[in-house]
Amino acid sequence: MGSRGCGDNGAMDEGERGRGAAGEHPLTGGNATAGVVRVGDTVRRPAGFWTPAVHALLGHLHAVGFHAAPRPLGFDAQGREVLSFAPGTVVWPDRFHLVRPRHRVVRLGRLVRDLHDALAEFRPPPGACWQELMPADGAEIVVRNDLAPWNLVASEDGAWALIDWDTAAWGTRLWDLAYAAHGFVPLSADAHWQEPEAEAGARLRVLADAYGLDEEGRRRLVPLLSLRCRAMGDFLARRAQAGVEPWLGLWRSGHGAIWRADADYAEQREPQWLAALLD
Numbered sequence: 001m002g003s004r005g006c007g008d009n010g011a012m013d014e015g016e017r018g019r020g021a022a023g024e025h026p027l028t029g030g031n032a033t034a035g036v037v038r039v040g041d042t043v044r045r046p047a048g049f050w051t052p053a054v055h056a057l058l059g060h061l062h063a064v065g066f067h068a069a070p071r072p073l074g075f076d077a078q079g080r081e082v083l084s085f086a087p088g089t090v091v092w093p094d095r096f097h098l099v100r101p102r103h104r105v106v107r108l109g110r111l112v113r114d115l116h117d118a119l120a121e122f123r124p125p126p127g128a129c130w131q132e133l134m135p136a137d138g139a140e141i142v143v144r145n146d147l148a149p150w151n152l153v154a155s156e157d158g159a160w161a162l163i164d165w166d167t168a169a170w171g172t173r174l175w176d177l178a179y180a181a182h183g184f185v186p187l188s189a190d191a192h193w194q195e196p197e198a199e200a201g202a203r204l205r206v207l208a209d210a211y212g213l214d215e216e217g218r219r220r221l222v223p224l225l226s227l228r229c230r231a232m233g234d235f236l237a238r239r240a241q242a243g244v245e246p247w248l249g250l251w252r253s254g255h256g257a258i259w260r261a262d263a264d265y266a267e268q269r270e271p272q273w274l275a276a277l278l279d
């Protein structure tokens with residue numbers, strides 16, 4: 001189930017990075033994977049020990065009718081993974097207004113529910129290896145683990161695609177949903193991103209309603225809103241201490257502190273979130 005025997009979790013393969021060759025257009029917007037390029041209607045990304053399992057997952061999603069994800073197209077001559085290009089722009093940070101209206105939060109909640117229902121039917125191939133960055137709160141299904149505005153591409157014609165599946169691994173629906181709530185509500189300590197508390201609570205409720213979360217799920221989600229952020233801060237601290245990139249760079253540029261401040265923000269308001277979800 002885990003990635004024991006699969007490789008060095010979190011270490012990227014420096015040898016396979018794209019070099020900006022003719023016809024290759026660098027794609028920016030991520031902060032963990034160097035060398036992501038567009039070639040025609042495809043994207044090339046450095047592959048890792050987890051990529052075959054990720055491609056099996058993406059193939060499954062399309063086979064069961066979930067199309068808001070890139071199609072897996074194998075590997076190129078440089079050993080990079082090949083994916084279909086999703087037209088548009090990632091919504092964070094400059095196009096967050098595309099997900100801010102409440103009806104877009106409804107759309108997101110339904111999308112995450114459809115994704116989880118599709119993943120619940122996924123049977124990973126024997127020996128599948130996942131890049132399990134940190135332990136989740138359980139192992140119900142393989143989940144996305146990075147459902148965030150920085151991995152949602154929105155196109156001009158309104159199509160949405162969830163990209164960047166490198167960290168898919170065993171987890172729980174609530175673990176994944178708590179992370180999505182952090183990014184999309186958003187639940188942020190940053191004054192620039194923060195919603196007034198009542199609005200944040202209302203948006204959290206809209207997300208949970210659209211997902212179809214039952215009462216027990218709502219009660220269990222509340223503590224995860226902070227724990228999920230805390231897990232990110234602690235993960236970055238551990239990797240930074242061990243000197244592992246790209247996490248060391250993210251830690252140094254303040255990402256660990258941001259996750260921990262967001263964890264505190266969510267934890268201090270748990271009664272408000274619970275009331276918003278249940279009243």
Ligand SMILES: Nc1ncnc2c1ncn2[C@@H]1O[C@H](COP(=O)(O)OP(=O)(O)O)[C@@H](O)[C@H]1O
Nearest residue numbers: 027028029030031032033043070085086163164
């Ligand atoms: N399948 C795709 N379709 C369109 N753009 C993509 C796709 N995959 C990646 N990108 C672009 O490349 C950028 C970085 O890729 P991403 O896979 O998110 O890497 P990172 O691990 O650094 O977050 C994204 O912000 C997006 O602009």
Ligand SMILES: [Mg+2]
Nearest residue numbers: 030150151164
């Ligand atoms: Mg990304």
